[in-house]
Amino acid sequence: MADQYHSFTALAAREIKDMHYRIRLTARRSPIAILAPHGGFIEPGTSELATAIAGRTHSLYCFESLTLRAKGDGLHITSTRFDEPQALLLAARSEIVIGVHGRKNGADPETVWVGGLHEELRDAICAALTISGFQAKAVGEGHPLAGRDPANICNKGRLGAGVQLELPRALRIAFAKDAAISRAFAEAVRRTLRS
Template sequence: MTDQYASFAALAAREIEGVHYRIRFATRPSPIAIVTPHGGWIEPGASEATIAIAGEVLSFYCFESLTRRARGDGLHITSTRFDEPQAMQLVQGSDIVVGVHGRKNGDDDASVWVGGLHEPLRDAIAAALRDSGFHAKSVGEGHPLSGRDPANICNRGRQGAGVQLELPMALRLRLKDDPDGRHLFAAAVRLALSRF
């Protein structure tokens, strides 16, 4: 996806908070933060998954587009360049960051593509999702969205290594409308996180 804006400052100079976008977050006494820089209409369902994973215990952050836009005219800022100040403060104050993203269905409309530099946690989350009945592929199992760039928002926590979850559109929309499924998904991710 081609970004219209190269930074949050560029976006904020033209877009109005509360009209075009909103930011939701909670800082909790946890070393883990769950974040989506692409919530709302950017990648529908990503915010709901983020908040469900965080539950009442983990910190979370959602940047959300409030308006549906034509292709190429969105508020998407690539996760390696996403630099909204509140997000950066939360991420840099957390040991581990899990980034929740959406992807196109493509040839695989069921699998969560799990990436990031924290390889043990990455693999544990993929295994926990599979154990809970979800499809999940870790890097090396046939997906291209590795989340391994050190500048990726998931890798900017204090450990310098986090996890990226890429949910296909079909799964995001299903979880958005299925509270039980969303709870099961979130519980699987939290179970893996609890071991780290």
């Protein structure tokens, strides 16, 4: 599905802040920032999970749609063009950015696809999630949601390499129904950020 808006400037020219969308930002001293650029009604459950992963330790950014839109009429700006100024500034000040995203279930409603240019951290997150009972798969070159483009917001930290988590809809629904599962997932990711 094509984005309605190709930049934040175009979005902000037509949409009203705190009516159609909001931005939540908490900058902390951590070198790691957790971003949910498609929160609220865009990719439901991603803001909540990003908040849980950030906890009280890491910086947090969420761009959230506040209105349920007709299909194809959303506030989604693809990650390689996500240029909201506060998000870009937080990413530039952070060493590593982890993007939290939602995807359709497709043929695989259980596996988290973990991408990004920081392959070592990507693989560590996959291993931690697997140990904690989740299905996770490292995705790389050629995968449509690999998050490997340097222009992707997850790769705009100071290292130039971050991680992108793509969670299927079914798993995000499970998180909404059972906070313990969501906490276990967030803690598995957080463990990799402490090492």
